[in-house]
Amino acid sequence: MAEAIAFYTLAVLILGLGVAVVTTPKTVHSVLFLVLNFLCVAILYVVLRAEFLAVIQVLVYAGGIVVLYLFVVMLVNLKRAPEAHEDPRRLARLGLGLSGAVLLELAGIVVYSYGRAAPSSAPAAPVEGIVGNTEELGWLLYTDYLIPFEVASVLLLVAMVGAIVLARRES
């Protein structure tokens, strides 16, 4: 029951904020909604017993990536409205319709298939309730997924170098 309340509240928030991100005309507001969206997602992670990911979500997404967006929004000092020019050939409506259609299809598949098969219920929460799985995750990351982990770190290094090179002013 509590989970249901949490889920539906968060779901509504997440979707609503998502829509707000996409629809808000002002970029800064959009960024703000995105942060809130991510925070809600983080809370959803906590609901899903993924505390570590929740914290990481906040730390990396909210504290890092979105700050970056905010910076860029502020650095991009536009003299005219960002979406002033519209190419007549763009197929925005078709895209909208198609995404809607895909969503409906996917939802249909999910509902239909879950309606037929016995829906898998969440396993019982661990007794301790509050003990998380951070250590377990750490073990997995540093043993079975060591190489992907290292690759990801190299990717981040490359991205860092690339970003610096790209953003640096030609002197």
Place this chain on the structure above:
Amino acid sequence: MELIWLIPLLPGIGAALNGVFGVRYFSKQTAAAVACAAMGGALLLSIVAFVELLGAEHREHLVELAQWIPPIALETASGIGAFEAPWAFRLDPLSGMMILVVTGIGSLIHVYSVAYMDHEPRGGYVRFFCYLNLFCFFMLTLVLGSNLLVMFVGWEGVGLCSYLLIGFWYHKKSASDAGKKAFVVNRIGDFGFILGIFLVFFTFGTLDFRAVAEAAAGMPVEEGTFGVISLICLLLFIGAVGKSAQIPLYVWLPDAMEGPTPVSALIHAATMVTAGVYMVGRNAVLFTHAPEMMLIVAVIGALTALMAATIGLVQTDIKRVLAYSTVSQLGYMFLATGVGAFAAGAFHLMTHAFFKALLFLGSGSVIHAMNEEQDMRKMGNMKAYMPVTFATMGIGTLAIAGIPPFSGFFSKDEILYRTFLDNTWLWGLAVVTAGMTAFYMARLMFMTFYGEYRGPSWGAAGHADGGQEAHGGQGAHAHAWHGPHESPRLMTAPLQALAAGAVIAGFIGVPAALGGGNRIEHFLEPSFVAEAAHAEEGGHEEAHLSHAAELGLMGLSVLIALGGIALAHRLYVRRPDESERLAADFAGAHRVLTNKYYVDELYDATAVKGTMSSARGLWTVDRNVVDGAVNGTGWLTRASAWVSDVVDKYVVDGLVNLVGRICTEGSYAFRRAQTGLIQNYAVATLFGVFAFVTFYIAVRYFG
């Protein structure tokens, strides 16, 4: 004897020096000195080598310088053999005699040339000595070569030098034509020679003379048959015929007189033309194993001797008379070899070298004195002007006529004697020839040196007259002619030396009938027989007549010779008009002889014209048939190309253009898709997702 390789090499070095540096840097004196020094050195070495050879127990010495052709596997009659040829020189009695002849007479002629060619400008002078030295180099290589291939190098080399020297005055068309003629005619012979070499290798698996001789000695004598040895001999003899100017390839030699006189003396009298005889002698063992070929050789020799002598009877050009005389004498030598008297042939070769060189040089002296006049009809009474030349030439004439005790008598008489033993018919021809020889030589002497002076008067007028037949170099310098005169010392000295040789050379071959030991024959004997055969047949007694009969034959030939001289004296000294009457009486025969039996014309009409007309015929075939075929093919190609073109233009190009058109037209439609709007592309991607999901649903839930 170890240094015999230096004998050919010294003139070679001389030629190289004169050829590479001399033409540009040497003065006349230097060039002459180099050439003469080279020849002198070669002569000295030859003498030393010959003396050592005489003292040696085994009179054969082989010096192998280097590998020339490394062993190559080639098929022979007896399986796979190794074709190899070393640079090797062999000194044995025959080659020893030859090198003495070549270097000795060569040296004298070099000395003679120093004076004779004095009128030449420096470039030509040096060139002449270069050629002369080169010739000696090749001639000595030919003589000393221990195998057929080395000999062939010399053989071709002397051919080349002969060509160069005949055409020495190359601005004169007749001279260059004569050079080419000599070269081409020699090629015919060389063709046979090299085929013979191939066959020798194929048959015996080696080219070394000694090895070939040993191998051939082991084979049966081809009596009455014409086997492989006979074929080899035929081919080799063809080569010899070309080089030694025998029927039918003698035509080049008279024309070769276009060259300078020393050249005629050295190459076309003393040395090169005898190479054929030498080569046959070298392969004596082969020839003795082919009796049928021996007969052919003898017959051809006898016929050549007779024919050349008859032509010589009526020639008026002093050098041509000598040329035909040379051909005739070469015929004698082949006659000798043909009857198995190799030593006699070689003996005659040597004596002939002396007296014919003497005669040529003498004639050169006369020509020199007459300011390049060669026609005997314009000479006369020359003995008054040039006694030394007259005396020496007289000795030469007596020698060639076979008057004892001059050298020609001994050698010629030996040949006649051996021929008589073998074949009386041929002996008859040879005796007739001997008479003719005496006649035309005496005629030459009488026309030149006796009677009244018939030449042009000297002074300015004479110069123009004499200049007509003069060589190109003559007109180049303003040398005023002051009438006939004795030649300088440098020219007369060799004449005297040769005259001495012509007198005494015969004494090394005094026949037994005259109390001599015929030493030359015994000396040369090892060269003409295989060692095995030599040991085996050492005690073989040859058929011979009694001394009395032999003396009778000698007397007969001397008598005939004297008769010929007497007739000439009557016709050209006492009653000169009678000769003209005779010529008029026998106008037809005289014309035939004057025109050398029309052989040149015959060759021209057959060989040359035939070649030309067959070439023309082939050309016609080529134009009509081959070209027609080619053109037909071309036409066919063009026709098919036209068809292909049409197909290509309308079918293939149509397809290609259609594809292109489709692409072009299609691109007008499709290029609208490239809007540069990333989102449109993303929409396309999304459409893919949509299509995929739809398909999935259709298959999964409705399929």
Place this chain on the structure above:
Amino acid sequence: MLDTIVIPLLKILVLLNAVLVAVTFMTLLERKVIAWAQSRLGPMRVGPYGVLQAIADPIKLILKEDITPARADRMLFTLAPILSLVPALVVFSVVPFGGDELFYVTDINVGLLFIISVTSIGVYGIILAGWASNSKYPLLASLRASAQLISYEIAVTMTLVSVILTAGTLSMVGIVEAQQESGLWFGFVQPVAFVLVLIGGLAETNRAPFDLPEAEQELTGGFHTEYSGMRFALFFLAEYANMIVITAVVTILFWGGWLRPFPNVEALAFLDLVPGWIWFFGKMFVFLYLFIWIRATLPRYRYDQLMRLGWKVLIPIAIANIVVTGVFKVLL
């Protein structure tokens, strides 16, 4: 029901009030200390020795007119101070003031990470404040501030990694317990980390000598130039709350939290008579005093020096510290 909702709510209530009260008195303390440092008396009028100044100030701020600039982004202008304060307060939910469950709201297993991540949210308040003011100085100040915060956050987080390595847990309670087990405060084990965290903490709270965002001489008052009244008070609260958070964290991580000195030495067992929370607040007070002391003593950094210090000194040292710690951890 009681355990899961009522008790925590009560705890939160008490904690919030305590923090807010503490903050008000912090302002007074600061004014006093600085005054003493400058041989002044500080506030003396309100109450004895000016003690009641701590209450007068908030009242003044609340009563002041709340001005919103005409061209400001109203929504963000309102939201910014809240975004600034809330994370600072939220952090307290995982700060244990004593070993007993009574003294903390919750103890999650990623406590330290939680603190780091939530503090990182605080930067939004500053950036949005600057942006929403639609004014040049606040915008510049906010950009400076956020850049500074992000830079030093990296250094601090990396430094904390070494502490986590030493403790072997992310839980705040667990870290204190680890110090009890080892018998040594981590301040002695990780002195370098302590200094780094202290410096980083100064920078993160925009305290002198790193108070660039509020540099009056350059920016007329920093990102909150356009703010007044209650909204300004919220920023004020947030700053001091952050100070308290930093001191609390430093206390917990390096100085044993509620533990007495030398917790394993039996001879000093009499020190246990003093309750743990008093030890805790005592230590915190020392650091708070240190912060004020530093402000009164040190001059301000230049901006490029500040960034250079963060990126080229602190971060490399932090990384080296991690490596050294890791090596010792493996070897011992």
Place this chain on the structure above:
Amino acid sequence: MEITSAHYTVLSAALFSIGVIGVLVRRNVIIIFMAIELMLNAVNINLVAHARYLENLIGQVFVVFVIAVAAAEAAVGLGILLAFFRNKETVNIDEMNIMRW
């Protein structure tokens, strides 16, 4: 009223679709980037939910990588954006078509 993984899946799909719509409809590149982040988050929700329901931590491991890639993408993407903006003074994607020629 039990919450099953289907709920999370539908939530994920919906958030993803919102992201897709954002990418396709908006012309501001920054917002498009953010929409992409939304899509990534939708994926993450799905992964975490199924990690829980399938009792398999690999889903969470994957999320870590997704976040890392998202961070890299944001850094490079925004770097490109800044470089582009310096040259063309625009963030409108309809004006970013110079590569078309």
